[in-house]
Amino acid sequence: MPDPEAMLPDTLLLPAHVLHTRGAIRKLLPECLRYGRRGLILHGRALETRGTVASLLGPAPDGSDLVILRHQGGEPTVAELDALIQKIHAHGTEWVAGIGGGSVLDLAKAAAALANAPRDPWQYHDGAPLETPGIPFIAAPTTAGTGSEATVNAVLTNERTNCKKSIRDHSMMARIVILDADLLTSCPHPVIAASGMDALTQAIEAFTSRHATTFSDALALEGIRLLSANLLPGWENPESPHMDALLSGSFLAGIALSSARLGVVHGIAHPLGSIYHMPHGQVCAACLPHAIDLNREVIGRKYDRMSQTIGTDLQTFVRQLASGLGLGRPFAGLPVKDRERIIAETLSSGSTKANPKTIDRKDVEWMLDRLFRI
Ligand SMILES: [Fe+2]
Structure with missing residues (x-):
């Protein structure tokens, strides 16, 4: 039990870089590409009601190599995470951005975290500790919200057992958070x-x-x-x-x-x-x-x-x-x-x-x- 008068927690984890203004989503690509030219962007369905994701983000700079995927909706599963990690390995992805609600952010966050992990994701969901940090995760919430952009866990459901719990590690904190209320206007x-x-x-x-x-x-x-x-x-x-x-x-x-x-x-x-x-x-x-x-x-x-x-x-x-x-x-x-x-x-x-x-x-x-x- 911590000291009830404690000013700070024993461990304090915060996102490194927070962009908080309307229109900040246009800065996502220039900022992310500082971490490498190969990026994977996972987004939710609601975003497309505002136009294509590419038009929302602005032109991709020369030399960038992006994979843009739409999440099919629903609570994220470990099987979906496994499929995303396979895509990351095949592409050589250097960073993962999630643009969406809690499900999209949690899935993108877990995929970035397990990008270099030696075991299959079901083992980490069962509680195995993460041996090595993954690749940078960038979060742009389109709901307000789960707070996933500020936490070090990702809630996923094991589709085999229907058990819903978190994968958690201090390395899972977002490197960049984009808080752009323009992204919320299409929220149902x-x-x-x-x-x-x-x-x-x-x-x-x-x-x-x-x-x-x-x-x-x-x-x-x-x-x-x-x-x-x-x-x-x-x-x-x-x-x-x-x-x-x-x-x-x-x-x-x-x-x-x-x-x-x-x-x-x-x-x-x-x-x-x-x-x-x-x-x-x-x-x-x-x-x-x-x-x-x-x-x-x-x-x-x-x-x-x-x-x-x-x-x-x-x-x-x-x-x-x-x-x-x-x-x-x-x-x-x-x-x-x-x-x-x-x-x-x-x-x-x-x-x-x-x-x-x-x-x-x-x-x-x-x-x-x-x-x-x-
Ligand atoms: Fe919650």
Whole structure:
């Protein structure tokens, strides 16, 4: 347990270079090509509604050798990662850029990390430590967001076992992050809602984590302020400057969670997300009010600090926000499938271990009862 008054975490990992302005995506190629002429760019489907990726990035400089791939959508799997690593080897790729939501960024990040790895990716997903750093990873999020641009893990699903967990290594931090709110204007409304609730959950869980420090608290609380004030109006109007604030808030929450970790919402959200095939942010939104109830006594004055930052009672606010965004109660009335698996994976999760209240089996049962009752 770290010193609760600690200013800094034991280890601090940050992106080396952050470009934060509208139009910054045009700088991606000139910056990336400093790492080598052979690059692989993985992007999401939504980006193409803004024109071709090549036109978005601007002309490729002479001598550059780029492979541009579109992710087919859905939660990324280890099999997809394996296929991407094969492409990297065949091409001799020197850097990997991800332009997309959390799935695209996580897949690109993991592929860059494992580019030089001697084992197959399923072994790292099973927990084998990464022996050697990979190649540079560049992140340009098109959602706000998972905070993947600021973290050193990639969440993937093993398609053989349906187990969703992270590959993690300190070498996985993005070398360059491009925060360009122009990339968010084509984001579909349900994605803005779900990813925004993920970001807000991450800011709240980082702020209340047992590993929180003065450093992570400052960033997490500012993330809570930006996300709470701008999520609903940004969802209503994705062309508005609210999206700049959401992108900043999501990035700050990502840095905060990278150093402070998360809590039980993320512990239970992974098994629930894989079993029910529901967007991660929607699962987070459903679980967050119950986790706040569980943790309220333990977090003490931090509850009041969050309420003061938001300008109203935290618990009332998160419930009203999720409902206003149309996220509702997705598990209400469904049968609880794989109860024992959900409990086991929640209790063994690193996120759950960072939760301010020590979580036991009874707590997980209590959350499941609250989530699934009509
Ligand atoms: Fe999350």
